[in-house]
Amino acid sequence: MSKQINVALIGNPNTGKTSVFNALTGLNQKVGNYPGITVEKKEGVCKLPRGVKAHILDLPGTYSLNASSLDENVVIELLLNKNDKDFPDVAIVVADVENLKRNLLLFTQIKDLGIPTILVINMADRMDRRGISLDIPILEKHLKTKIAVVSTRKGAGIDKIKELICDYRYLSVEPCLNASLIDPEYFDGLRKAFPNHDLYKLWLVITQDVNFVNLDRQLVADTSSFATHSKSALKRLQQKETIMRYQFINGVLKEGYKVDSSTATGFRARLDRILTHKFWGYAIFFLILLVIFQAIYDWSGYPMDLIDETFASLSEWTKTTLPAGSFTNLLAEGIIPGLGGIVIFIPQIAFLFLFIAILEETGYMSRVVFLMDRIMRRFGLSGKSVVPLISGTACAIPAVMATRNIENWKERLITILVTPFTTCSARLPVYLIIIALVIPNTRVLGMNLQGLTLMLLYLLGFGMAVFSAWVLNKILNIKSRSFFVVEMPAYKLPLFKNVAITVVEKTKSFVFGAGKIILAISIILWFLASNGPSETFDKAEQRVAETVGAQNIPREELSEMVSSYKLRESYIGIMGKAIEPVIQPLGYDWKIGIAVISSFAAREVFVGTLATIYSVGSDEEETIKNRMRAEVNPQTGEALFNLASGVSLLLFYAFAMQCMSTLAVVKKETNSWKWPAIQLVFMSGFAYLVALVAYQLLK
Amino acid sequence: MKYTIADLRRGQRAIIKSVNADTLPIKLLEMGCLPGNEVELIQFAPFQDPMYLNINGSYLAIRRETAFQIEIHPIEQKTGL
Incomplete structure (x- = not known):
């Protein structure tokens, strides 16, 4: 049997879900994006006993199936779409042992979708310190599933998860909550309208404001006409659903979960007293x-x-x-x-x-x-x-x-x-x-x-x-309902493996993302600087010889003159000359102009561009800094990079919007070209003005 | 008089009496902010905003404007409240 088992890893933020993912897949993971959106998609392969393999998808952290952000939408869109290639054969809900009550809310929702759902209770190493004891058989019986008690910090319980994935076919798919109890009358109507659909799924489709591209279109269309309940009535029903879920969970935990608070330590309270202190909190943050x-x-x-x-x-x-x-x-x-x-x-x-x-x-x-x-x-x-x-x-x-x-x-x-x-x-x-x-x-x-x-x-x-x-x-005249909820997780020592993987992944995506642009631009620049409209460019030696005439000039100086003539007549030189009038008031010459223009793709190409331009212009190996210091402003005859033009450049780079990748991300995140366009125009216009004023005052 | 979470003092506990389901985000309800659950004020930021709470075992911070929408029965009567 070589078929891969599709596993979806689901859980609240701060439950150590990523640690479980790392423990299951090791370095065998891949980070990408969901098509069309910038939500990170993490997937990996896990080797199971008996030669079986599992494809593990680490879904974004979510508190419930009632999505309120792009990341959370991903979870519900996948779980409601049976045709998605990533649709899980089995779901794993990761819960934090200290926060079991709240974590189980999400568990009951997933379970009610009819997907086999394994419960992983993570951070078991903290149980003793918090005085928690669990009765696993009782919990398994009431939650109608199998449970793995795991400590990723100590590497315990991971094999148990693998075993449970292998045997996912034996898991019960019986729901925890009978959806029609939320409002019998309303759900009766739903059942009659859509006799072939699962009630809880219908309920989610009605209450969620997400994009169900791949769901049955007819269903969605009909549903919108069926949603006779007002928004606020629906919300009241959602509240009722939540209360009912908590009633169920409280009943389960009463039997299977004990906390002896006398053994609990006040570590969190003591640290919080300092770290959120009116004065010390800020002092420590500043440090x-x-x-x-x-x-x-x-x-x-x-x-x-x-x-x-x-x-x-x-x-x-x-x-x-x-x-x-x-x-x-x-x-x-x-x-x-x-x-x-x-x-x-x-x-x-x-x-x-x-x-x-x-x-x-x-x-x-x-x-x-x-x-x-x-x-x-x-x-x-x-x-x-x-x-x-x-x-x-x-x-x-x-x-x-x-x-x-x-x-x-x-x-x-x-x-x-x-x-x-x-x-x-x-x-x-x-x-x-x-x-x-x-x-x-x-x-x-x-x-x-x-x-x-x-x-x-x-x-x-x-x-x-x-x-x-x-x-x-x-x-900005935007009326948006303001609410702010932030979870204050328990303090933990960071896991080295998690930190290392984050650093490597983020750095890698930066290097490859930005790297492609920078590399492409350096190649284009090099080409533009070493080629020109054939007529004048090819005859550089001849032209220089003509201007020099009979004067006796050392060979070295002559070849430098040829190079600089070539650069001036190259494509890039012509482009630079064209924009010179615009940037001259800022104190820049055409070479800086080229560097500034190419910086609009990404700022970091500024130095590289100057390096490319100057190393084409001179055969001698000099450091770029010395080369820049020697540049002379043809108008004033003084050093090109002086205090006035330097400050003007610094201010221009501080304020201008010179990064295509950022503009692209802003477009994706705001879903409109309006905002990146405003950024580009406003920031760059402001930068130009400030640089202009600075140069004219200091010159 | 109507008490809300915004009236709590540091370290004080109370029982949630009612929440305004129309204006409160469903996320807050799901984190345990429901009638009958216990709430404790752990810490204020300066200007008493935001408020750091323990609601039903969940530790979270909300803004004062949100706290005004959650009615409570105080359980530990201290002077003044």
């Missing part, structure tokens, strides 16, 4: 932020330098070792520097995701949401906006996706719109190189001036995000 930034901008400097040097010498080696020609040039000047521009971000991204993963795993992140909510609300944001704003310092793409758990649409929209102002790691290389060029490396009040400038730019990004949130909050 943690400091450590995170220290790691991202200081500790990651060492691996980044190493990566930088490695790629530089690799490029050099390619150039000297391979036979000269277009292909070698493409490799050494286009592809290798392009790849280097991606790989260099790995340390920072990894550090950031490491900290976020730890803060989430320990349960601390919810405390931050709790502490910050009131303050953030003043600016039209939510406490839950803190996570996206922090993630935004690595990359706006996961940050925009992280807004999904903000229930209030207006708060969520504002968070999405302002997140790209936070200083993402793609801006960092631009900042670093410009700061090194125009800000003196001296100490002011014991602080390094360059470091201070960098910090200022970060504060500027945050400040602008918060300020525009405040403005948007005043302008």
Whole structure:
């Protein structure tokens, strides 16, 4: 028997569902997206006894089948669609032993769909500490299923789950709650209208506001005409259903679940007293932020330098070792520097995701949401906006996706719109190189001036995000019912394996996602810079010789003149010249113009672009920084990168919306081109104005 | 006088009397915020908002505006309430 068993892993957030998934599949997993939406789809393969294999789908965490977010919709859409290729043969509901009552609510809903459902009671290692004892046979009898008691922390119980998956055919599919008891009259009507359908499923189709693309269309159409009950009457029925489910659960737990609260320790209470304290809570949060930034901008400097040097010498080696020609040039000047521009971000991204993963795993992140909510609300944001704003310092793409758990649409929209102002790691290389060029490396009040400038730019990004949130909050006239519920999970030590997998997965998806664009752009740029309209471009040597005339010029200087003539006449040179009038008032020349334009695909290509342009322009191997320092502004005759143009560039990059991937994600998350278009126009227009004013004042 | 969760003091417990099903999110009901269940106020953020509660064994935080919509019977009478 080689058929795979389809297993769906379902559970409330914070139940260790992902740990169970990791334990079952090991590294045998794949992360992708559900078609058309940005909800993460995690699946893996698990080897079972007797040579059977199971395909495990880790569904997004949900509190119930009453979906209130995109992630939760995925769960109900799958479970109601028997034709989906992922429709489970067996469902596993993961429950937290400390929160069994609430977790069982979801269990009873899944079970009532008629899907064989295994109950996994996780975090069994915490039972003793909380004084909990379970009577498994009694629970199994009342819940009409099999139970695995698991501790992923100790690796216990995983084999039991595998065994139960193998034997899923023997599980009962009897429901826990008779749906028609919710409102006998109403359900009688439903039964008569759709005699061939399961009542509980019909009820879910009626009450859920989700997209049932693959469900029987006729059914959906008829249902909408059948839904004679008003919205509020339906809601009352949902409340009644919930109360009935809890009555059933309370009855079951009374017999099979005992808590001796005298042995319970007050660990949570003691930690909460400090971590959510009016003063200490904020002080500790601020300290943690400091450590995170220290790691991202200081500790990651060492691996980044190493990566930088490695790629530089690799490029050099390619150039000297391979036979000269277009292909070698493409490799050494286009592809290798392009790849280097991606790989260099790995340390920072990894550090950031490491900290976020730890803060989430320990349960601390919810405390931050709790502490910050009131303050953030003043600016039209939510406490839950803190996570996206922090993630935004690595990359706006996961940050925009992280807004999904903000229930209030207006708060969520504002968070999405302002997140790209936070200083993402793609801006960092631009900042670093410009700061090194125009800000003196001296100490002011014991602080390094360059470091201070960098910090200022970060504060500027945050400040602008918060300020525009405040403005948007005043302008946007969106009435959305505000509600805010955040679970405060128990404190736990993070599991190394979970943290490691998160870091690897997130970093990988960043590198491959952004990497493709950066690589493509470096190749295109290289091509545009080393080719031109044949007429003038091909005759470069001749033209230069004509202008030089009879003067006696050293060979080296002559070849440099030829290169720079070639660059000016290349496709990219022509493009740069065309936009020069627009960017001249900001203090940029056409080469910077090219870099700025290519940055609209992704900011991090700025340095790479200049590297490509300059290394095409010169045969000598110089570091890009020295090359930039030597650039002269043809109008003033002074250094091109001076304080005025440098500050103007820094401000432009701080505010402009230069990231296609972010725009694409915003379009997906807001479901309209309107918002990304507003972002692009508003942010970039503002950036232009600020950069203009700064240059004209400082020049 | 009508008491709601917003009237609770830190460490005080109460029984939920009624909830406004029309305005409260179903998610909150499903987390155990239902008539007859016990609620305890664990902690306030500054300005007493949001409120960190233990409802029926679930630990969660809600905003003050939501807390006003959940009526309670106080069970531990302390001075003033």
